[in-house]
Amino acid sequence: MTNFDTSLFTAKQLDEQDILAPFKRQFHFPKHQDTDVIYFCGNSLGLQPKNVEAAVLQELSDWKNLAISGFAKAQNPWLTYQEYLKPTLANIVGAKADEVTVMNTLTVNLHLLMLSFYKPTKQRFKIMMEAGAFPSDQYAIETLVKHFDLEPNDAIIEIEPREGEKLLRTEDILSAIAQHGDSLAVVMFGGINYYTGQLFDMAAITDAAHKVGAIAGFDLAHVVGNVPIQLHDWDVDFACWCNYKYLNGGPGAIGGLYVHEKYASNPSTPRLAGWWGNEEAIRFKMEKGFVPKTTASGWNISTAQILNTVSLKASLELFADATIERLREKSIQLTNYLEFLLHQLPNIQFEIITPKNVAERGAQLSLYFLENGKAIHQKMIDNGIIVDYREPGVIRVAPAPMYCSFEDVYRFYAILRDHF
Numbered sequence: 435m436t437n438f439d440t441s442l443f444t445a446k447q448l449d450e451q452d453i454l455a456p457f458k459r460q461f462h463f464p465k466h467q468d469t470d471v472i473y474f475c476g477n478s479l480g481l482q483p484k485n486v487e488a489a490v491l492q493e494l495s496d497w498k499n500l501a502i503s504g505f506a507k508a509q510n511p512w513l514t515y516q517e518y519l520k521p522t523l524a525n526i527v528g529a530k531a532d533e534v535t536v537m538n539t540l541t542v543n544l545h546l547l548m549l550s551f552y553k554p555t556k557q558r559f560k561i562m563m564e565a566g567a568f569p570s571d572q573y574a575i576e577t578l579v580k581h582f583d584l585e586p587n588d589a590i591i592e593i594e595p596r597e598g599e600k601l602l603r604t605e606d607i608l609s610a611i612a613q614h615g616d617s618l619a620v621v622m623f624g625g626i627n628y629y630t631g632q633l634f635d636m637a638a639i640t641d642a643a644h645k646v647g648a649i650a651g652f653d654l655a656h657v658v659g660n661v662p663i664q665l666h667d668w669d670v671d672f673a674c675w676c677n678y679k680y681l682n683g684g685p686g687a688i689g690g691l692y693v694h695e696k697y698a699s700n701p702s703t704p705r706l707a708g709w710w711g712n713e714e715a716i717r718f719k720m721e722k723g724f725v726p727k728t729t730a731s732g733w734n735i736s737t738a739q740i741l742n743t744v745s746l747k748a749s750l751e752l753f754a755d756a757t758i759e760r761l762r763e764k765s766i767q768l769t770n771y772l773e774f775l776l777h778q779l780p781n782i783q784f785e786i787i788t789p790k791n792v793a794e795r796g797a798q799l800s801l802y803f804l805e806n807g808k809a810i811h812q813k814m815i816d817n818g819i820i821v822d823y824r825e826p827g828v829i830r831v832a833p834a835p836m837y838c839s840f841e842d843v844y845r846f847y848a849i850l851r852d853h854f
């Protein structure tokens with residue numbers, strides 16, 4: 435591991451040694467007093483890659499000039515538009531290309547996948563999730579169990595940290611799974627908790643779920659493009675994610691979905707279908723009787739959403755170049771550097787909520803300031819540093835390795851050092 439110190443010189447040197455540094459120039463930054471802001475909110479909405487505009491204009495031009503013929507004759511024929519994204523996305527989540535697809539948006543996909551995999555019986559009807567999951571996931575699961583005429587209080591088990599702790603211990607998650615045993619239908623966790631930044635051991639959770647005969651699914655909103663994972667090898671049953679956070683697909687961009695091939699290749703796996711998931715060779719015969727594609731695309735419902743997918747397609751070209759492995763390598767160093775600098779601030783009372791262990795976190799650190807939280811946030815904004823603030827004094831800092839530099843992290847530290 436690199437030996438860090440508190441000099442600006444070291445920050446600049448780390449940037450010089452960073453082979454991914456040039457990617458920063460591939461992004462548009464909002465301006466603050468005529469200079470680019472420092473952007474640590476890529477965990478909420480990624481920046482716009484510079485190649486997006488031309489890609490969008492290409493689709494607008496093909497629509498203008500080709501109309502219906504664009505499905506076959508556009509520069510990127512619309513008929514097979516989802517296919518273009520699969521290789522890179524599959525690589526990012528450690529899946530086979532046939533195990534991933536893009537469609538709808540995250541919460542919609544979570545509903546659809548739960549309807550495929552949650553088959554409550556009198557004996558087996560519980561869904562386990564982490565306490566404090568992202569609200570949309572909580573609402574989705576709450577309304578799902580009500581849809582099956584079950585009581586959320588009976589059917590949903592939320593795993594909480596131990597008394598006095600803020601993070602979940604893997605051993606506690608695993609023993610809770612074992613304890614609920616054959617009453618457990620689905621274990622559905624966020625891969626990284628959006629608030630604490632804790633990265634869960636998805637392989638171990640999946641194993642434990644399978645041992646008691648339950649399904650394991652993950653919401654990867656804060657994982658994709660942040661931490662490399664191996665969904666297929668870990669035998670994860672299903673997963674879904676949004677593409678507008680670390681993957682920079684743009685506000686409300688098309689969502690992503692993974693279904694393990696053992697289910698995807700089986701036409702009898704239940705699902706709510708539409709014509710776009712139908713076997714392509716016979717889709718346009720418009721006949722009765724749904725014949726699913728034997729890939730994750732068998733979950734696609736509607737016509738490819740070109741204008742909602744094009745920016746993600748453009749952004750993924752950068753990920754294919756940078757590679758998720760190299761991004762993670764830089765990300766670990768960048769976040770460790772942030773952590774190191776924060777520990778050089780003896781006058782500031784704060785706690786890093788996010789795990790210390792690199793294997794249990796991604797890019798984000800959640801900082802709980804015991805005093806001045808709001809003032810610190812304001813000072814950052816006044817100095818052109820965009821970070822997220824949540825009561826009571828939590829600032830989430832996510833240095834995305836694609837476009838954040840070591841000097842950016844240094845600037846954040848310097849403001850704390852000089853003003854608080």
Ligand SMILES: *Cc1c(COP(=O)(O)O)cnc(C)c1O
Nearest residue numbers: 539540541568570624628655676
């Ligand atoms: C960002 C996020 C969402 C947002 O869902 P949308 O349907 O895209 O609005 C849901 N769940 C988690 C865990 C998230 O981080």
